[in-house]
Amino acid sequence: MDVLRYTENSEASRIRPKHILNLNTDEKLEFLASFDRVFSDIDGVAWNLTSSIPRAVEGYQALLEAGKTLNFISNNSVRSPSEYERKFKDIGLEVDLDALVHPAKSILQYLKHINFKGLIYVIATERVKDMLREAGYDIIDGPTKIIKESFSDLARNVFGDEPVRAVIIDVDFNLSSPKLIRAHVFLRHPDCILIEGATDKLLPVGNDLDIIGPGPFAQVLAGSSKKHLITLGKPGKELGEMLVKNFEIEETKRVLMIGDMLEQDIGFGRQCGFQTLAVLSGGCKLQDLERETIRDNIPDYYADSIADFIEFMNDLNKSNV
Structure with missing residues (x-):
């Protein structure tokens, strides 16, 4: 796991996203308790163009077992909602179409x-x-x-x-x-x-x-x-208003937006008042995070992939032994 670096003269130098596995036990507990619902992007988070993200399903299962409500939100309309449903089944994840936000x-x-x-x-x-x-x-x-x-x-x-x-x-x-x-x-x-x-x-x-x-x-x-x-795709204001209404979200800060695109996913999450987590398994790489200077596109947290939640939860379980 790399540590993000920012130039001192950059406005973004004061904003340092934390890798979720580098948090101490108290910080992990605080982070986990700070959100109830997860909005996850799909392409670059659950799978890439040609393959699934290794252990992504287990990462999602770790969040579900922690009591989090999981919804998926994609900008990709090349697949129909029913095709998404079948794709999720293929990788071993049951996703109700009502939980899928599609353009x-x-x-x-x-x-x-x-x-x-x-x-x-x-x-x-x-x-x-x-x-x-x-x-x-x-x-x-x-x-x-x-x-x-x-x-x-x-x-x-x-x-x-x-x-x-x-x-x-x-x-x-x-x-x-x-x-x-x-x-x-x-x-x-x-x-x-x-x-x-x-x-x-x-x-x-x-x-x-x-x-x-x-x-x-x-x-x-x-x-x-x-x-x-x-x-009506990320990071649209109209889409954000629609989600808050559809899912009856009362406290936007208790939602975690996870995605691999800084403008579409992280920018969208910040615009909505959500917490944000960038994963480095898709369109965003570590150097992209390091170079980003637009405040609204810099996440609160980051991870190598959604699979990091497996180790994240294991660490917390060990600390409770």
Whole structure:
């Protein structure tokens, strides 16, 4: 376990996240007693792109046995909620779908909350589109074909009189300039709202490899249209308000947010008033913590992985012998 280092002239130099296994017995007891509910990210915490995090299930079980309520919250809508449920079963963890916070589920709840009735233009995966259709919403998408390099052909594919009153943008592996242009055209209507799911600027897909996420494209639409971006993925304010209401959270400080992304997970947790713990098993490495200077992205605690809670609880059990 490494000790975090910060330069003395940095504002962050006064903020030193503590590794949970470096806490003394009294500090461990105080930390464990300070939260009742855990919100855990999934990718990079429970598993990575190609494999599970070693002993992650045992780490979660240690928290459950300590009496903590466990919920999972993901920005990844490439998997449907039912696919997440099967994936959890595959690694040996039973997770009720009600305990899973998923971008499409949050978007659907928001649309229901505002009693939305209009046509929706969607830039997202087919799974998200299917969930919207199954919930009874009318959607359109595209264009999906290659546009000739002429303004006349572009115009034929992006201009129309469809009464779109909401644009939704999330992960779309087939995102294109014409799709963004078409979304911008719809957003010119004063009653058309803009909703985003995942906010990630970068998506980790392997060791030291990441790709551009949907976040920058959502910002392009927000900037070009001057619309308020309703954010229902981490670290969205609207999502945070939804969670506090859905789970009837009375004291936000008694919630622990665990994640592997500093802006999406830790920033989200701090914005909500939760305690925060970063794990180094996914998109965040020790050097990322050391370099971080944005106060809201620096966690209260950190661990090598969720599996550290196994040793954490064993240490406390030994101290009680």
